[in-house]
Amino acid sequence: KAGVTQTPRYLIKTRGQQVTLSCSPISGHRSVSWYQQTPGQGLQFLFEYFSETQRNKGNFPGRFSGRQFSNSRSEMNVSTLELGDSALYLCASSLGRKSTDTQYFGPGTRLTVL
Amino acid sequence: AQSVTQPDIHITVSEGASLELRCNYSYGATPYLFWYVQSPGQGLQLLLKYFSGDTLVQGIKGFEAEFKRSQSSFNLRKPSVHWSDAAEYFCAVGAHSGNTGKLIFGQGTTLQVKP
Numbered sequence: 465k466a467g468v469t470q471t472p473r474y475l476i477k478t479r480g481q482q483v484t485l486s487c488s489p490i491s492g493h494r495s496v497s498w499y500q501q502t503p504g505q506g507l508q509f510l511f512e513y514f515s516e517t518q519r520n521k522g523n524f525p526g527r528f529s530g531r532q533f534s535n536s537r538s539e540m541n542v543s544t545l546e547l548g549d550s551a552l553y554l555c556a557s558s559l560g561r562k563s564t565d566t567q568y569f570g571p572g573t574r575l576t577v578l
Numbered sequence: 579a580q581s582v583t584q585p586d587i588h589i590t591v592s593e594g595a596s597l598e599l600r601c602n603y604s605y606g607a608t609p610y611l612f613w614y615v616q617s618p619g620q621g622l623q624l625l626l627k628y629f630s631g632d633t634l635v636q637g638i639k640g641f642e643a644e645f646k647r648s649q650s651s652f653n654l655r656k657p658s659v660h661w662s663d664a665a666e667y668f669c670a671v672g673a674h675s676g677n678t679g680k681l682i683f684g685q686g687t688t689l690q691v692k693p
Contacts, residue, residue, distance in 0.1 A: 468621070495679055497679055497680065497681075499681075499683075506683060506684070506685045506686060507668065507670075507681075507683035507686075508683075509680050509681065509682070512678060512679060512680055514677075519677070519678060520678050520680050522680075554621055554622065556622075556679075558679050560677075560679075561677045561678060561679050562677060562679065563610045563672040563673050563678065563679060564610065564629055565679055566624055566627070567624070567679055567681065568624075569614075569621035569622040569623070570621050571619070571620055571621045572621055
């Protein structure tokens with residue numbers, strides 16, 4: 465079974481632009497979560513989607529948004545990019561949305577904002 | 579508020595030596611606890627998890643962890659480290675109730691293995 469895939473793997477943008485990242489979960493998984501990883505702040509939870517609905521949201525500004533499609537694929541969008549948005553963005557999928565459902569992580573998208 | 583602390587930012591051990599990575603958590607109830615490993619350029623891979631029951635849990639790659647409620651700790655151990663274990667290790671806590679898979683991670687410990 466294929467793992468979690470994220471596209472693109474690398475992205476370079478300039479301040480003020482917007483960006484869309486994509487995540488395809490493991491087949492059959494219905495929950496997708498997003499995390500931001502930076503050297504200074506570590507791994508921080510962005511949001512969680514299940515059945516096309518945002519179920520949980522981390523403490524990030526409104527510039528960060530996401531959605532989930534009927535096939536469970538998810539996208540996240542960051543508008544008006546800032547230098548501090550440079551990070552590795554990780555997507556994780558799980559069968560359901562219980563804490564006991566194992567989260568499987570993708571390789572991440574490395575976003576660099578110049 | 580829930581939090582996870584990994585006191586050691588960087589640890590160096592010799593190949594074949596034993597390893598212990600520390601993790602302390604703050605949570606109002608018995609938490610769900612996880613250890614993940616991240617190799618360079620890779621995502622996170624689950625090593626092991628603790629939900630309830632036996633406080634000593636076995637994971638993949640020869641790792642084990644022990645939950646100690648009195649010390650709010652969940653330390654990761656391996657009896658003999660291999661060069662391929664060099665990576666970054668993250669301890670995480672999950673909500674014990676509610677329908678959410680949200681994880682709160684520690685800052686991570688980078689493991690270097692000397693030949």
